[in-house]
Amino acid sequence: MFSTALTWSDLAFLAQGAAMTLAVTAVSVAAGTLLGILFGVIRVQAGPYWSMPLTFVLDVFRSVPLLIQLVLANAFQSIAKLGWAPFTTSCVVLSLYTAAYCTEIVRGGISSVPATTRRAARSLGMTWWQDMRYIVAPLATRVSLPSWIGLTLGVMKDSALVLWLGLIELLRASQILVTRLQEPLFILLICGAIYFLISFPIARLGGYLEKRWSPND
Amino acid sequence: MIEIENVRKSFGTLEVLKGIDLTVKKGEVVTVIGGSGSGKSTLLTCINGLEPIDAGRIKVDGTEVHAKSTDLNKLRSKIGIVFQQWNAFPHLTVLENVMLAPRKVLGQSKQAAEEMAVKQLTHVGLGEKLSVYPNRMSGGQQQRMAIARALAMSPEYMLFDEVTSALDPQLVGEVLDTLRMLASEGMTMICVTHEMKFAREVSDRVAFFHKGVMAEIAPPEALFGAPKDPELQKFLAATH
Ligand SMILES: Nc1ncnc2c1ncn2[C@@H]1O[C@H](COP(=O)(O)OP(=O)(O)OP(=O)(O)O)[C@@H](O)[C@H]1O
Ligand SMILES: [Mg+2]
Numbered sequence: 001m002f003s004t005a006l007t008w009s010d011l012a013f014l015a016q017g018a019a020m021t022l023a024v025t026a027v028s029v030a031a032g033t034l035l036g037i038l039f040g041v042i043r044v045q046a047g048p049y050w051s052m053p054l055t056f057v058l059d060v061f062r063s064v065p066l067l068i069q070l071v072l073a074n075a076f077q078s079i080a081k082l083g084w085a086p087f088t089t090s091c092v093v094l095s096l097y098t099a100a101y102c103t104e105i106v107r108g109g110i111s112s113v114p115a116t117t118r119r120a121a122r123s124l125g126m127t128w129w130q131d132m133r134y135i136v137a138p139l140a141t142r143v144s145l146p147s148w149i150g151l152t153l154g155v156m157k158d159s160a161l162v163l164w165l166g167l168i169e170l171l172r173a174s175q176i177l178v179t180r181l182q183e184p185l186f187i188l189l190i191c192g193a194i195y196f197l198i199s200f201p202i203a204r205l206g207g208y209l210e211k212r213w214s215p216n217d
Numbered sequence: 218m219i220e221i222e223n224v225r226k227s228f229g230t231l232e233v234l235k236g237i238d239l240t241v242k243k244g245e246v247v248t249v250i251g252g253s254g255s256g257k258s259t260l261l262t263c264i265n266g267l268e269p270i271d272a273g274r275i276k277v278d279g280t281e282v283h284a285k286s287t288d289l290n291k292l293r294s295k296i297g298i299v300f301q302q303w304n305a306f307p308h309l310t311v312l313e314n315v316m317l318a319p320r321k322v323l324g325q326s327k328q329a330a331e332e333m334a335v336k337q338l339t340h341v342g343l344g345e346k347l348s349v350y351p352n353r354m355s356g357g358q359q360q361r362m363a364i365a366r367a368l369a370m371s372p373e374y375m376l377f378d379e380v381t382s383a384l385d386p387q388l389v390g391e392v393l394d395t396l397r398m399l400a401s402e403g404m405t406m407i408c409v410t411h412e413m414k415f416a417r418e419v420s421d422r423v424a425f426f427h428k429g430v431m432a433e434i435a436p437p438e439a440l441f442g443a444p445k446d447p448e449l450q451k452f453l454a455a456t457h
Contacts, residue, residue, distance in 0.1 A: 114304075116300060116302050116304050117304045117306065117307075119267060119300070119304070120300065120304035120306075120363070121306070121318075122267065122293070123265055123267060123293055123296075123298045124293065124294070124317075124318035124322060124366070124367070124370060125290045125291065125292075125293040125294035125318060125322040125323075125370065126290070126318060126321060126322055127290050130321050130322070134306075134317060134321060135306055138308045139307070139308055142308070213308070
């Protein structure tokens with residue numbers, strides 16, 4: 001018969017880890033998406049030349065491994081005496097990382113709206129903002145959604161790296177239990193299942209929205 | 218009244234409009250013909266301020282289009298324009314497509330906008346298509362929807378830029394009929410077109426553009442019957 005030393009309180013410990021993963025992901029994806037929308041719009045409006053500095057900075061965030069960003073940011077905040085908690089530092093870094101990718105997604109979404117459609121909106125007397133709000137935003141969202149869902153799921157998994165700053169998120173919680181109980185396969189299986197349980201609704205939501213919008217393309 | 222005075226416009230080093238003068242009175246229908254690249258579309262987009270101009274001026278009901286102080290969005294709401302590509306808003310139903318600008322730009326109530334939209338859509342023969350999405354309609358229907366969408370703003374002027382050029386031949390008729398109907402109702406219109414028969418029928422005056430110059434302008438009988446400009450003679454010979 002299958003037996004395990006895993007107790008209910010160990011499971012609660014894992015759940016706390018999962019909650020930390022969710023918190024870091026939620027904050028980073030929310031902040032990163034808002035920033036990404038802002039930067040994406042700026043990139044499209046300013047054109048490739050004037051947005052070069054912004055593009056450069058975002059490219060740095062996209063190309064330097066997240067782990068290095070986390071460690072450097074943590075060192076920086078301590079040198080600069082910002083007094084940030086590991087949770088804050090983690091969220092700031094992950095938000096910028098998310099924003100860097102989201103900017104490209106948003107830019108792609110906006111560029112996918114034909115110039116002729118936007119010209120039609122403007123020639124009806126709509127302002128730039130009305131065109132953005134009622135024409136570009138809905139159309140760009142439809143185009144960007146699959147990539148954005150992918151980004152969100154990716155950030156959730158990448159958020160495990162914040163364990164290097166001492167945060168006990170899902171993966172770190174599992175590691176602690178593995179070390180203590182010496183049942184790596186079983187515990188990692190549970191850990192994987194929890195990741196899946198968190199991801200699944202997000203992926204389904206994406207699928208649902210895509211289906212709902214597709215007949216109107 | 219639309220008054221175009223000595224308008225010049227370049228894209229980079231290419232001068233596309235080389236001093237255009239044209240006055241279109243209320244209720245008048247002017248069609249513009251001419252070869253590809255002669256500046257016809259550019260003139261229309263200058264009239265509603267989508268494109269800036271380099272010299273001269275354009276006045277619509279006395280308001281200078283390109284003056285800094287002009288509220289372009291307000292001005293555009295009285296100049297309807299329909300383009301060659303039928304630019305439906307694909308995420309909105311036909312009814313919503315037509316209601317959007319009256320609601321957001323003119324601030325109409327939902328009820329008033331809907332009433333107007335239904336009226337205009339019925340007018341162009343799409344009364345049965347209100348809750349359909351544009352991609353479920355033919356090009357001709359989408360183009361008529363674009364016309365209804367412009368008309369729902371109660372414009373005083375309508376500009377049409379080759380609205381039938383991208384349509385399958387069998388769909389051209391229904392859209393031209395819509396334009397004829399508007400012309401017969403007294404709408405002030407500038408129509409860029411390649412449909413010579415249509416131009417002959419509906420126009421008060423026909424303008425021939427050649428290389429950024431309005432080479433000839435005359436009532437259709439004169440322009441088609443006795444063209445003076447040699448380029449126009451060539452152009453007409455080629456299109457017949
Ligand atoms: N946004 C633009 N940027 C650069 N050049 C342009 C632009 N729009 C038009 N042009 C050029 O200006 C010239 C006139 O264009 P326009 O579209 O006004 O011609 P047209 O008379 O409408 O021709 P067609 O019958 O092919 O529609 C063309 O040579 C075109 O390539
Ligand atoms: Mg043209």
